[in-house]
Amino acid sequence: MTDGRSPQADEGTGGVSGAGPRRGDADQETAAGAAPPAVDRNTRAHTLGLPRSRLGRLALAAQARLEAAVAAVSVLPDSAIYDTRDFPWTAELEGGWEKIRAELDRVLVHREQMPSFHEILKEVETISADDTWKTFFLASPGMDCRGNAQRCPETMRLLARVPGLTTAFFSILTPGKHIPAHRGAYNGLLRCHLGLLVPEPRERCRIRIGNAFRSWREGRCLIFDDSFNHEVWNDTDGWRVVLFIDFARPLRQPWHWLNRRLLNLAPLAPFLREAGQKHKRWEEKMYARRDR
Numbered sequence: 001m002t003d004g005r006s007p008q009a010d011e012g013t014g015g016v017s018g019a020g021p022r023r024g025d026a027d028q029e030t031a032a033g034a035a036p037p038a039v040d041r042n043t044r045a046h047t048l049g050l051p052r053s054r055l056g057r058l059a060l061a062a063q064a065r066l067e068a069a070v071a072a073v074s075v076l077p078d079s080a081i082y083d084t085r086d087f088p089w090t091a092e093l094e095g096g097w098e099k100i101r102a103e104l105d106r107v108l109v110h111r112e113q114m115p116s117f118h119e120i121l122k123e124v125e126t127i128s129a130d131d132t133w134k135t136f137f138l139a140s141p142g143m144d145c146r147g148n149a150q151r152c153p154e155t156m157r158l159l160a161r162v163p164g165l166t167t168a169f170f171s172i173l174t175p176g177k178h179i180p181a182h183r184g185a186y187n188g189l190l191r192c193h194l195g196l197l198v199p200e201p202r203e204r205c206r207i208r209i210g211n212a213f214r215s216w217r218e219g220r221c222l223i224f225d226d227s228f229n230h231e232v233w234n235d236t237d238g239w240r241v242v243l244f245i246d247f248a249r250p251l252r253q254p255w256h257w258l259n260r261r262l263l264n265l266a267p268l269a270p271f272l273r274e275a276g277q278k279h280k281r282w283e284e285k286m287y288a289r290r291d292r
Contacts (some may be wrong), residue, residue: 199238
């Protein structure tokens with residue numbers, strides 16, 4: 001269902017933060033026919049829910065300074081898309097992808113009962129507020145995912161190999177789903193997508209990260225910095241599923257230690273505590289129904 005890890009020749013529309021395309025861009029195919037955006041999207045600028053208050057604008061300015069500092073002390077050059085070979089654990093994840101897919105297939109039987117992303121994390125409503133983006137959480141700050149996790153033991157075993165993992169879930173998009181342009185919360189995290197269920201034609205199931213377009217491949221990882229502007233399309237008649245992983249960005253010491261301490265404070269955030277409570281209620285309801 002997939003070939004080896006050798007990179008493909010097409011580097012696509014890469015080029016991030018003034019650097020040329022990295023060899024990791026080739027780990028996923030460039031979406032066929034995808035032209036660079038007419039507007040330069042290779043940016044970390046906020047575009048949704050911009051603050052109107054002076055305090056909010058000051059907070060954004062402080063975040064920009066923090067993220068510039070994080071980029072400056074990163075072990076790897078600041079980039080929107082990364083080479084999976086710079087993250088050795090991806091080889092084991094890809095090697096075990098069929099075991100993960102088998103566990104996914106078993107839980108997808110209950111796809112209709114799974115919560116939509118915004119039903120767990122209210123902030124997602126700015127980009128998705130319907131039932132076209134389903135989730136099956138396996139790990140997240142402030143969230144007890146043991147009910148789900150015990151149903152995916154091989155997936156959890158492989159996730160334990162990811163250094164600095166903070167979040168993991170099956171990210172499930174319905175046919176025709178579009179997630180509009182947005183950026184993530186903080187560049188002290190990087191994101192990995194492991195393709196598990198990628199419908200054909202694959203080039204119509206794609207993600208734009210900065211100015212570069214990529215299509216997922218089953219059994220292959222895509223690593224990117226979600227603090228760059230990105231957008232997703234599933235313009236097919238099939239469901240798309242990836243294993244969605246957030247992990248601590250590798251930084252030089254002592255900044256790496258400090259970043260991990262900062263990330264460890266995430267469960268204290270009110271919106272993540274609320275998400276944990278919502279997920280717990282869903283798990284209790286879901287498994288109480290199935291165990292009767």
